[in-house]
Amino acid sequence: MANSHNRDTDVSTRTLVESMIRDDATIDAGELYDVANALGMTDQQVRLCIKRLTTEGRFTQEGRGRRAVLRATGLTRSSIEPDLEFVRFMYAQDRGQAAWDGVWHLAAFGVPESARQARDAMRDAILRHGGAPIQGGLYVSANAWEDRIQSIAAQLEVTDHIVTLTTADLTIGGIAQPRELAEHLWPLGRIADGHRRLLAAAEGFLPALRTASRTDVLTIAVGLAAEFTRAVEPDPLLPPQLLPQPWVGTAARAAVAACWAELLKSEPEQPIRLFRWYADVINEIAKPVGAHS
Structure with a gap:
């Protein structure tokens, strides 16, 4: 049976709930509890998670216990795909089918302290998109990311503080060979x-x-x-x-x-x-x- 493998899988209760949303934006609570049990979770864990998610406005609940139906709100549907x-x-x-052209893509930003929250969010987004830090405020990727970086900067209203550039000639600390650079970064x-x-x-x-x-x-x-x-x-x-x-x-x-x-x-x-x-x-x-x- 699958269960011997499933219990070795580290799934949070919140991830489980969000993963069980059906195409009509509902969750069958009975099915949710069955899967949770197969993953080694208790009913109490699931109940507490459902309570937190409904309090946060991410789900509504109709009915009780295993007969309940949870419905994902627009906030949840837009954030988990x-x-x-x-x-x-x-x-x-x-x-x-996506050969590398030897070009490195760099992004630099110097968001002022007065916009600290946006600065931190920009940095987190760059790291999430595979950027590696070279030095303060300067990051590199092997893949084209300019459109995404500019889009994130626009959302955070820090476009004036973002610089993007490309180079085929990158040397860091004396390292210039591309594979060695990747290992270093x-x-x-x-x-x-x-x-x-x-x-x-x-x-x-x-x-x-x-x-x-x-x-x-x-x-x-x-x-x-x-x-x-x-x-x-x-x-x-x-x-x-x-x-x-x-x-x-x-x-x-x-x-x-x-x-x-x-x-x-x-x-x-x-x-x-x-x-x-x-x-x-x-x-x-x-x-x-x-x-x-």
Whole structure:
């Protein structure tokens, strides 16, 4: 059964609740409690989490206990959808469809102390998009990110304090060779460890899916999405030319795609949104390289 693997998956109660939202923005509380139990959570944990989320205005609740129906508010629906453009780019890189042109992309900002909150938010956004700090207020990425950086700066109203530039000639502390620069700038060992964990989880889930019950299918979907997010969030998605080869992230993502392909075969009548979010991406991956839409 799937449960032996599911209990090894570190999923927060809040992540579980948000992952169980169906296409009609509702959650079947009975199903939620079943999946929570399969993940080793108690009913009390789930009840307390639901109470917090309703207090925060993220859900409304109709009914009580396992017969209740939770409904996600607009605030929740707009804030939890994964960045599927990011996921598509990730798999395109793995398939050799996003070759690196040797250009480094830099962003610098000097937001004044009077706008400290916006400054901190800008820094966090740059790091979240894979930027590595070079020195105070200066960050680098191997991927084109100018549009996103400018969009975030506009949202935070700090556009006047942002500079973006590109170079094919980057030297830091005497290091100029691109792969050595990548090793110097990003914690590749820690990132690889996260992908090894993801690979082990996906390899454990795949055989379990073939005989999984409905609850097990949902539990695996939630666990797999959580492990995937945990592994890829700190990953700057460096091009293969900058990574040790073979790169474990490529193998881990291939194993995840195999699991999602299997999950989609048993898609429930009222699927949770996770199925829809990843279905299009997985279907794209399944196409032969060079195939047109």
